[in-house]
Structures are given as C-alpha cells and as structure tokens.
Amino acid sequence: MLVLVSVTNPEIAPDQLDGLVTVLDLVRSGEARTRPELARRSGLGRTVVTQRLGHLLASGLIEEGALGPSTGGRAPRELRFRAGAGVVLVAELGARGMTVGLTDLAGELLDHRALDWDIATGPDATLTRVEALFDELLVARPAASVWGVGIGLPGPVEFVSGRPVAPPIMPGWDGHPVRRRLGARYSAPVWVDNDVNMMALGEVRSGVARDVQDIIFVKIGTGIGAGLVSQGRLHRGAQGCAGDIGHISLGGAVAGAAETVCRCGNTGCLEALAGGGALARDATTAARDMRSGALADRLAEAGTLTGPDVVRAAEFGDPLAVELLQRSGALVGETLAALVNFFNPAMILLGGSVGASGDLLLAAVRQAIYRRSLPLATRHLQIVRSSPCGQSGLRGAAFMVVDELFSRERLGHWIAEGTPIGSPDAIRLIS
Ligand SMILES: [Zn+2]
Incomplete structure (x- = not known):
C-alpha cells in the first residue's frame, strides 16, 4: 500500500509548530494582515508572534x-x-470528461484545459492524457515549481492511500496507485479524493458557499453523489465515502424502483432512478416510442441521448422532457429532505452537468425539500445552483493539497527547506 508518511522533525518543538501553523493560517486566509492583527487574532503573545513570523518570513x-x-x-x-x-497541478475527472489546471498556492486558477474523455478507458490511458495536459500547462510556465498534485475521481477513494475503491463506473481503476504514479513523475506529494468532495471544498472556500459553514453539495451528472462540509471542514467519514447518496435505496415506495437495476448491482438506487444516466435511458425509451418529437429528433441526429439532452429539450418546452426532469428533481429532493433533517445544512448546492443546468430541476428539488423537511431545518436553508464556471472542483483540489502541505502534521517537515520539493524525508512517498 502506498501512503504518505510524516516523520516528526526534531528541530521544531510542537508548540513552535502550533504557532507557525496558526500565524500562517491567519495570513493565508486574510484574517490578519499586520503584526498587531496577528497578535490580536492568534491569542499568542507579541514576542511569540514576532518569532513565528520571523521564521515564516525567512x-x-x-x-x-x-x-x-x-x-x-x-x-x-x-x-x-x-x-x-x-504551483499546484489539479485535475477533475468525470465519467465523460476531464478538466486539468494549474493553480497558485492560494487556489487561484492560473490556466486550465478541458477535454471529452471516457473514464472507462482505464487508468493508464487516462493518466497518460492527464500528464500530457499537465506538461502542456507547465511548458507555458517554465519557472513554476510544482509543490503538489490534487486529483478528483468520480468514485469512492480511500483518502489515506489515495486509491479508488471498487468505483462502479471506472473499470480497471480499483486499487490503482494514482498517487505513486503522479508522485514519481512530478517529485511532489499527491492527494486523491472523490470529485464531489473537491467541488464542495472549492465552493466553501472560494465559490457560492464562501463563508458558509455547513453545506451539502449534490452533483447530478451521469450518476449522483454528494460532498458534505461540516463546520467549514470536509466530512469524509471513516473510510472516505461519506456523501455517496446515489446508492441510497428508494425502496418500493417509488414506481419502478424494484425493477430498476443500478450499476452498483442493487435495485432502486436514487441515481438509477434520477441521475443523468436514468434520464438518458428513459428519454431514449420515450423517443423510440415516439412520445417526444424533440427527443426522437435528437436521438436520430446523435445516435444516443444524454442527461444534458433532456435538460435542453425541457428548456425548449418538450412536455416529456419536462416531466422526466420534474420526476428526477422530486426524487432527489425527497432524498435530500431526509438528509436536511439529519444534517441541518445552511446551504444545498446543485452541481454537475444535469444538476447545475436550468431552473426546472432546481424548482422540483426545492419543492420536495420544503414539503418533506422539518420547518426549523428549512427556515434559513438556501438551495442554489453551484458556481457557473464549473471550476469549483479544480480550486477545491488545490485547497486540498495546500491545506495538507500547511497542516500541523506536515509543515514542520519541510519548512526548513522553504519548499516541499526535494525534501523526501519530510513528506515521503513509500510503497
Ligand atoms: Zn446503486
């Protein structure tokens, strides 16, 4: 198993390290911009602030x-x-496409590329393509030094080892050593997480949910997944699969649930009934039965239908597409209503190729949540679409990397060098 190992650095005492992390976090977040502000906000004495700041300036x-x-x-x-x-190299891989970018250490996206890509092509071909795009971005910035790499994958990831675990839509990826491969190529530490967690983190730190402490980010693409942020921190759960709401069973209460087999092998899962793949399947059946002229035309033209095709047809007023989207929104909303009662978020964000588009789905989700949740839980609840640019996942991947680098567990191991590059004893990659 490949894991990142931190080794205790004997040169920096634990209380010094605490002070360094506190001062750095306050300056990094913009909460403190001067020495007096640092002294006030950190709770540390002026002498200690001066010493820790001196260390960080040096x-x-x-x-x-x-x-x-x-x-x-x-x-x-x-x-x-x-x-x-x-700089941080970041990539967000979806079922049907990838976005690859380069950020500074504040998570600001400096450059990016997007590409249609089928994740089922497998890890080797996919990561070769990601590396080619990373290299293209780096060629344009020859002076950039890579401090870390952050990757979001469309499936469950064991965060500690950085390996995907039995991802339903990613054949060949189970247990693949993504971290080892990219770590060896770029001589930098690598973190891998579920793509929805990255989007949630990006929205909370620099997007629509900036400064909101408790959110649920729901991605409705081909499948359905969610990222949870509690008290400003990503909640990954014990194994890293918290928020995998696509496979919550809707049971026998929903028509057709018992007969609808999900790609995970179970029946009646939320995503098998309401995700983009489900929309495409139901729209294809309707088009073949000539119940929708618009969808039949699109099917004849493109050969297949997708979730976004249904969204577009609904926007043009196709009654069947409208009905499909409203049903999808109602099922997602009913599932979320239970989560609202359980988790009490301040904001729910809808993202993904289906979730972030159009008002119809959003309205249906809102209606179901307000109808089924406790009044106290929805009194101040905002239900909104995610950031329009679709780059929250890339920014979130950068925040994941930078937060790890500047964490108490890791900072002390490389700060003496001024950079985590070329400091193998500080943040070691071992097999
Ligand atoms: Zn399932």
Whole structure:
C-alpha cells in the first residue's frame, strides 16, 4: 500500500509548530494582515508572534508589503502570503470528461484545459492524457515549481492511500496507485479524493458557499453523489465515502424502483432512478416510442441521448422532457429532505452537468425539500445552483493539497527547506 508518511522533525518543538501553523493560517486566509492583527487574532503573545513570523518570513512563505493603515502609532507593514512561491497541478475527472489546471498556492486558477474523455478507458490511458495536459500547462510556465498534485475521481477513494475503491463506473481503476504514479513523475506529494468532495471544498472556500459553514453539495451528472462540509471542514467519514447518496435505496415506495437495476448491482438506487444516466435511458425509451418529437429528433441526429439532452429539450418546452426532469428533481429532493433533517445544512448546492443546468430541476428539488423537511431545518436553508464556471472542483483540489502541505502534521517537515520539493524525508512517498 502506498501512503504518505510524516516523520516528526526534531528541530521544531510542537508548540513552535502550533504557532507557525496558526500565524500562517491567519495570513493565508486574510484574517490578519499586520503584526498587531496577528497578535490580536492568534491569542499568542507579541514576542511569540514576532518569532513565528520571523521564521515564516525567512522561509519565504510570507512577505512584507507596503505600509498598512496606521492606528495612531507607527504604521504596520502589510503581511502577505506568497501564493506565487509554487504551483499546484489539479485535475477533475468525470465519467465523460476531464478538466486539468494549474493553480497558485492560494487556489487561484492560473490556466486550465478541458477535454471529452471516457473514464472507462482505464487508468493508464487516462493518466497518460492527464500528464500530457499537465506538461502542456507547465511548458507555458517554465519557472513554476510544482509543490503538489490534487486529483478528483468520480468514485469512492480511500483518502489515506489515495486509491479508488471498487468505483462502479471506472473499470480497471480499483486499487490503482494514482498517487505513486503522479508522485514519481512530478517529485511532489499527491492527494486523491472523490470529485464531489473537491467541488464542495472549492465552493466553501472560494465559490457560492464562501463563508458558509455547513453545506451539502449534490452533483447530478451521469450518476449522483454528494460532498458534505461540516463546520467549514470536509466530512469524509471513516473510510472516505461519506456523501455517496446515489446508492441510497428508494425502496418500493417509488414506481419502478424494484425493477430498476443500478450499476452498483442493487435495485432502486436514487441515481438509477434520477441521475443523468436514468434520464438518458428513459428519454431514449420515450423517443423510440415516439412520445417526444424533440427527443426522437435528437436521438436520430446523435445516435444516443444524454442527461444534458433532456435538460435542453425541457428548456425548449418538450412536455416529456419536462416531466422526466420534474420526476428526477422530486426524487432527489425527497432524498435530500431526509438528509436536511439529519444534517441541518445552511446551504444545498446543485452541481454537475444535469444538476447545475436550468431552473426546472432546481424548482422540483426545492419543492420536495420544503414539503418533506422539518420547518426549523428549512427556515434559513438556501438551495442554489453551484458556481457557473464549473471550476469549483479544480480550486477545491488545490485547497486540498495546500491545506495538507500547511497542516500541523506536515509543515514542520519541510519548512526548513522553504519548499516541499526535494525534501523526501519530510513528506515521503513509500510503497
Ligand atoms: Zn446503486
């Protein structure tokens, strides 16, 4: 098994490390911009703040800028996180496409590429293509040093080992050592997670849900999955598969549930009845039965139908497409109503190629949630579409990497070098 191992660094005492992480987090998040602000917000004494800040300035992680506003005495210099010290390579792989990008250490997307791609092609061909796109982005920035790599995959991932575990739509990927391969190629630490977790993290840190502490991000693409953020932190669960709501059974209460076999092998799963794949299947049947002229035309033209085809047909007023989307939204909403009572989120975000498009689905989801949830749980609940640019997953992947690099468990192992690159004893990759 491949795991990232942290080794205790004898040079930095635990209380020093705590102070370094606290000061760095406050500057990184913009909560403190001057020394007096740091002293106030960190709860550390002025001397300790000066020492820890000195360490971070010497390491090149923080720099001093122009004079900040004076509050009477000598004007303090503004402190800035050096987001440009390194770059993070990020990729979000979906069932039918991939987006690959490059960010700075503050999660700002500097460049990206998108490509239609079938994840079922397998890990070797897929990762070869990801590497080719990464290399293309790096060629344009020859001075960039890669501090880490973050990958989102459309299936369950064991976060500790960075390996996909029995992903239903990714034949050949079970247990694949994604981390080892990319870590060896880029000589940088690699973290791998479920794509929906990445999207949830991206939205909370720099998207629609910025500054919201408790959210459920629901991705409705070909399948259905969710990412949970509780008290501002991603909730991955014991094994990393928290939020896998697509395979919640709707039981016999829903017409056709008992006969609908899911790709996971069970019957009556939410995604088998309401995901983009289900929409495509039901739309194809309807088109063949000539119950929808618009969908029949699209089928004749393209040879197959997809979830987004149904969304487009509904937007043009096709009654059958509208009915299919409303049914899908009602089933997703009823499932979410139970989760709202259980988890009490402040915001639910709908994303993915089907979830983020059009008002029809959103309206049906809202209606079902408000009808079925406790009044107290929905009093201030916002139900919205995710960020329109669709780049929340890439930004989330960058935040995942940077948060790990600057965590208490890892920072002490490489800060003496000023960079996690070429510091194999600090963040080791072992098999
Ligand atoms: Zn299932």
